[in-house]
Amino acid sequence: MRPHRSTLRLLGSLLLATALGASLTGATAPRPGATDTTSPLDRIIPAPSSVTPGGTPYRITDRTRIHVGESREARQVGEYLAGLLRPSTGYRLPVTARGTGGIRLRLAKGPYGEEGYRLDSGRDGITITAGRPAGLFHGVQTLRQLLPAAVEHDTVQSGPWTVPGGTVEDSPRYAWRGAMLDVSRHFFSVAEVKRYIDQLALYKLNKLHLHLSDDQGWRIAIDSWPRLATYGGSTEVGGGPGGHYTKDDYREIVRYAASRHLEVVPEIDLPGHTNAALASYAELNCDGVAPPLYTGTEVGFSSLCVPKEITYDFVEDVVREIAALTPGRYLHIGGDEAHSTSHEDYVRFMDRVQPVVAEYGKQVIGWHQLTGATPAEGALVQYWGLDGTDAAEKEQVAAAARNGTGLILSPADRVYLDMKYDASTPLGLNWAGYVDVRRSYDWDPAGYLPGAPDSAVRGVEAPLWSETLEDSGHIEYMAFPRLPGVAEVGWSAAGDRGWEGYRERLAAQAERWGVLGIGFHRAAGVPWPSA
Known part of the structure; x- marks a missing residue:
């Protein structure tokens, strides 16, 4: 997900509105009487x-x-x-x-x-x-x-x-062509998630990964631990009202996604990124004291109490209830940035939790830090490192791939849609660098991770983290025009792709986005039609 960093300030609403007003020219509808x-x-x-x-x-x-x-x-x-x-x-x-x-x-x-x-x-x-x-x-x-x-x-x-x-x-090159939406840092309504699903479907994506829990908010109702949603979901980054999905809300998202031939992959991030859960139930903390709710953007400070047996009762209850709601094959257990968990406790935790996922009929997915433990048979890991990530970390992931673990590629400096396009972008972050539209498109999953067999690559996924995003307009500005390029990386054979041809096809999408009301970033290097 992202390395430890200083607390980020949210952009002021007036300044943001002014900046976006100048940038969202892509939402302009065609001129009356224009020839189509x-x-x-x-x-x-x-x-x-x-x-x-x-x-x-x-x-x-x-x-x-x-x-x-x-x-x-x-x-x-x-x-x-x-x-x-x-x-x-x-x-x-x-x-x-x-x-x-x-x-x-x-x-x-x-x-x-x-x-x-x-x-x-x-x-x-x-x-x-x-x-x-x-x-x-x-x-x-x-x-x-x-x-x-x-x-x-x-x-x-x-x-x-x-x-x-x-x-x-x-026909597609890869079976996994996904997009992740972080509904934990900021909460998005069912209607906003459906709107994003429709946009994913237009470009033949087939997985919607929902990041349902984090330090700032727990977003799915769990009957056996009701305060997770009612208290742990009561805020968000910056201290807004937060929110959560009822079970019926979640079922509706799953149903709607299925009608567009997308499979929902729920994520409960464990054992770190758990402050919302720790704040909701004191007994999940090693000292028995619940921390306050958190509305900042630091990472790596929270952890479930690995030695306590109640931790595994909690995990089993959550996995059981979410698995029962989810007809898809996968359940994502996070596993990244567990800086407050010792390596020994991390391995012990994953050794206990992965069989629970299998017990309830789901296949484990984890962020690539799961390879620091032993991924379960049939597990997938999601690689979010950078082109310049340490070679030893890359080799750890590649070794797991050689041993049969499947890979979903989400390199942060290629396909993290919350990264700024350039220094002038009014939304997003830049810890992975600036990611312009060509950089998000111009790479090949095959051979991307040295030492990993191409056969291990299941596909690609574009995460969209929401520290600075508050509504559908923000989602679309960061996703478009990069999302269609990631979709093409996942669908089209390498020999069928090329930047010069793609930039022309991408520019031709602008009129459609205008009609659909998608406010997109008019990225440099693309011959957009006149606004």
Whole structure:
């Protein structure tokens, strides 16, 4: 996550509003009467595996229907597509089991894998074929990007709604393409999380990692330890009101993410980053004294009491309740910056806790410091070091990878979305350096960590920590335009990527973001259209 550092001051709200007002020019909607053109087949993000342009374009009209066959899963994707298209086109776009022409969503056996698809477009219609529902959904995102940006409006627009002729064949390079949202330093509502989910889905990301606990706030209701949420969740960085998700809130986030084919990965950070829990229950402290709630930004000062047996009762209760709420395969147990825990206690703690996660049917994920203990069989570790991280630390992680531990790559000086773009950025931090849009894109996960086999790399994830972020506008300003680049790093083969082509495709996304109300950073080096 981040090294020990001095307490950071939050930016003053008036100064911040002034600075962002000058920067969020990317939210400008297209001019009235502006001509909107169809995107070429190869202008989408992430870059597809194969594009064969040619043939007559297809035009969506008031006679278009969406055909989904008898599959319930295909019908769900079809209803999602219709919901995207109806407001702006004004067309009925009925979703039917059978028919010819129009838009056809087809599940069939073939070389598509779990998330691949094929899109064929021509005069008579569009067919998206996939082996699994996730592939159909990703194909719909491609179709969405091929349509004019005006399709994102929630009121009727003039069109025309034309898709170029040809074929796109596509599948992801990595199975793990994630984004992490820190809801602990500042709390974000269910509606704000859903908005971010929709933005992730547009670029074919498939994991939402929620950082649910930290020193500044505990954000998920636990019935067996109710003060975790009601007291431990009652504040945030800077002393705001905080908040927490009820179990129904969390279920709704999980449901909504699943409808966009994202898997929610909950994180409870242990044994450090636990002041909110320690403040809520005195008995979790070695001295039996609860510390005060914390609203600063220091790290590394808190730890569960490893020798106490109640610590493991607490961990088991939390794991049991969160596992029961989470249909996904993974549970993230943190494990970073446990500076107040001795190495011996850290190893002892992880040896006790990892089997508990397995007992409740989940696969362990930890930050890469987990490799300082013994990762459980099948565990994944999330590497957040820098290009310049000490070689011995990198080798410790690489050795675990050679022994079968999978890697999620989140190098902080590449894909930490809370890092400032440059010295003038009004939000974010810079302990990992400045991370401009090219730096977040122009790297290759294969071979990134010396000594780690490429086969150990499961994919990439872009964390967004929230010390300085308070609302969706802040999230979007830091995530865009870097997030689509990280999505492409995870999806597209190395040979299909290149900065010069990407910067043109990225600039073409600006109009769509404007319609969607996404206030983005107009990063240098990208030929953005005039505001």
